[in-house]
Amino acid sequence: MKNGWHKLLVIAVALATFGAISPNHVIWEHLLEDKGQAKAESENFTEAYEAVWTDPSEYWITDELVLENLYQSAEQQAHIKFGSRIGPVIGPDFDRQIFPKMQEVIQEQLTFLDSESLKRLAVSENPSGNYSEKIFHIFDEETGDDVIRFHVRTEKRPLEGYSFNFHYHTAEDGFQTHYTVGDIFWSKNTPPKWLS
Numbered sequence: 519m520k521n522g523w524h525k526l527l528v529i530a531v532a533l534a535t536f537g538a539i540s541p542n543h544v545i546w547e548h549l550l551e552d553k554g555q556a557k558a559e560s561e562n563f564t565e566a567y568e569a570v571w572t573d574p575s576e577y578w579i580t581d582e583l584v585l586e587n588l589y590q591s592a593e594q595q596a597h598i599k600f601g602s603r604i605g606p607v608i609g610p611d612f613d614r615q616i617f618p619k620m621q622e623v624i625q626e627q628l629t630f631l632d633s634e635s636l637k638r639l640a641v642s643e644n645p646s647g648n649y650s651e652k653i654f655h656i657f658d659e660e661t662g663d664d665v666i667r668f669h670v671r672t673e674k675r676p677l678e679g680y681s682f683n684f685h686y687h688t689a690e691d692g693f694q695t696h697y698t699v700g701d702i703f704w705s706k707n708t709p710p711k712w713l714s
Contacts, residue, residue: 584636585628588656589621591641592668595654599645603710608682608702616684619699620668623686624656627666639665647713665689672709679706
């Protein structure tokens with residue numbers, strides 16, 4: 519590629535100077551000497567880089583970055599579940615009150631994992647619709663096993679109306695215990711189905 523640029527430069531100079539600077543002029547000899555030195559320096563740099571950075575992904579993917587990616591995916595799946603009818607009503611309260619607590623739960627529950635295990639985690643896609651509870655699960659991509667399950671249940675309280683109970687379950691007890699994250703009030707009217 520550099521050889522092509524060199525030829526192009528020779529032609530351009532010859533045309534621009536109407537042949538006053540010929541291709542066998544001292545300038546071109548200087549360029550060729552610099553080219554050999556630049557190639558040697560480039561090879562030395564490449565060898566040094568490869569010696570230090572054998573696998574760059576090991577250094578760039580930190581635990582904090584993995585958690586940030588999990589948070590972003592989790593928030594996206596929650597808003598998908600809310601749909602266009604529920605989302606505009608509860609979205610701001612969810613973002614302000616519920617999601618920060620979900621982030622705390624995720625961080626707290628995953629602190630016991632080493633970096634390699636943490637890197638294998640992902641957030642499930644396709645939250646359930648209708649009146650089903652599933653928002654998203656955090657699972658191990660290698661084994662397919664869930665680590666944490668985040669759900670939301672629609673509850674009707676006498677004289678108050680409907681609200682959404684956000685909660686999670688963990689693998690520690692086989693997902694039996696219901697840990698509440700928080701509630702968001704809807705209204706006295708029946709809420710629409712999820713994903714609608």
